[in-house]
Amino acid sequence: MKKVVIVGGGTGATLLANTLDRRRFAVTVLSNSAVHVFQPALLYVAFKHAAADVARDERRLLARHVRFVEEPVTHIDLPGHVVTTGGGRRYDYDYVVVATGVRTDPSQIPGLSDVNEEFGDYHTGVAQAQKVWARLDAFRGGTIALGQSSPIIKCPPSPVEGILLAEELMRGRGLRDRTRFVFFTPYPRPYPAEPMNQIVEPILRARGIEIMTFFDVDRIDPRARTIFSIEGEEIRYDLAIVIPPFVGADIAYEPASVRDANRLIITDRQSLRITGFDDAFAIGDATNLPTSKAGVGAHLEARVVARILSGERAAFDGRTHCPVDLGGGLGTFVIGSYTAPVVKYPPGRLSHLMKAMMARIYWLSLRGTLEPVFDWYFARTDPHRLSRTEPANRRAA
Secondary structure, eight states: OEEEEEEOOSHHHHHHHHHSOTTTEEEEEEESOSEEEOGGGHHHHHHHOOOTTOEEEHHHHSOTTSEEEEOOEEEEETTTTEEEETTSOEEEOSEEEEOOOEEEOGGGSTTHHHHHHHHOOSSSOHHHHHHHHHHHHHOOSEEEEEEESSSOOBSTTHHHHHHHHHHHHHHHTTOGGGEEEEEEOSSSSSSSSHHHHHHHHHHHHHTTOEEEOSOOEEEEETTTTEEEETTSOEEEOSEEEEEOOEEEOOOEEESGGGBOTTSOBOBOTTTOBBTTOSSEEEOGGGBOOSSOBSHHHHHHHHHHHHHHHTTOOOOOOOOEEEEEEEETTEEEEEEEOSSSOOOOOOOBHHHHHHHHTHHHHHHHHTTTTTHHHHHHHHHHTOHHHHHHTHHHHHHHO
16 A cells, blocks of 8 residues: 655645545645635635635545644655654655645735735735725725735735725725725736736726736835835825735755745646656645646646556646636636636626635535536536637627
C-alpha cells in the first residue's frame, strides 16, 4: 500500500483524499487548521451579511479511512520523501501532494495593514469579511474605493463582484446619490480577459462606478485616507476595501528552487508534478499555473492527480469555470482553458441562481460522489464548444 501525504485541508486536498482508493493508498492529510472554510461565501458575509454554512469541521468532511493531523507543516524534503510538522513529527511518503493554498500578505504595501485592520477585507477570513459588512452597514455617504493591490489574486472575478454588490447595497438603502464608487485595478481593463470585460465594463459604467485602470498600489496613507499608485495617481476615500497581495504558504522546501518569488510552487501545467520530481504534486492556489486561483481549478486538478496516482493517463487542461455575481439577480461564468480563450458567456438569472446554490453543492461535492454530474456539466460547458455557439448565446441573452 502506497503512502500519500497531502499537505493542506482545502478543496483539492479534501476531494483528493476522499477519492483515492483506500485499498491501494494510505492517506494522511496534514493541515494547520481543522476549520474548512467555503471561501466564496466570504463575498456574501462581507456584502450581504450572510452567515450560514460558511465553515465546517474538516475531520467530518474526510472519509473515515483518511488520517487527519491538525498541525502546521514547516518543511518538505522532496529528495528525502519526508514532511516535517511544527511539532517535530516526520511523515515519510511515497507520494506527496501540496495543496496549501495562498494567504494574504498586506505587509507588502505600506499602510495596507492599517487599512485592512480598519475596514476589513473579504479574502483573509470570516472575521475580516464581517468587518467589511460592519463598515458598510454604518456607511452614510462619501467615497467607497475597492480594488486589488496585486496582480496575483484568489478568485479573479471577486473585485468586480465586490464593487457591484456594494453599489447594489447603497442603492437599496437610498444612499446611492450620496456615494461615489471608485474601482481600481492594475490591469488595463476592469476584467483582465477581454471577452468577459465586454460584459463587465458596460455594467460598471451603467451603474456609475468610476474605473481606474493601470493603478498599481504603491502605498496608502490611512490618516489622509489616500491610496497612491506607482504611476502617480491617487484616490481619496472614506471607506477602502483593498484586496491584499497573496503569497504561498510559509513552508521551507528542499530544494528551495521549487518555489518562485511569491512562494508559489513551480508546477508542470499538465501533469501537476512539482518541477523536477515524479512523486510530488501541487494543486490549487499553491501552484504557479497560468490559470485562475479558484475552487473549481483545485477540484479538477485533484481529479487529475487521483487518476495519475491510480496509474491512468491524465492531464490538466487549465479549465476555468468561475461563477460571477453581477448584482441585480444576474450572474455569468468565466469559462476558458489553456487552449480556449475565455468565453463571452451571457449574463442571466439561472447563472446567478447557480452561484447562490454553490455552498450546498460544494459540501456534497467534497465526497466525490457527484463526479458523474460534474463530468456531464463540464462537457456541456466546454469552452471550445461554447466558443462555436457564442453568437447563439448572445441572442439568448
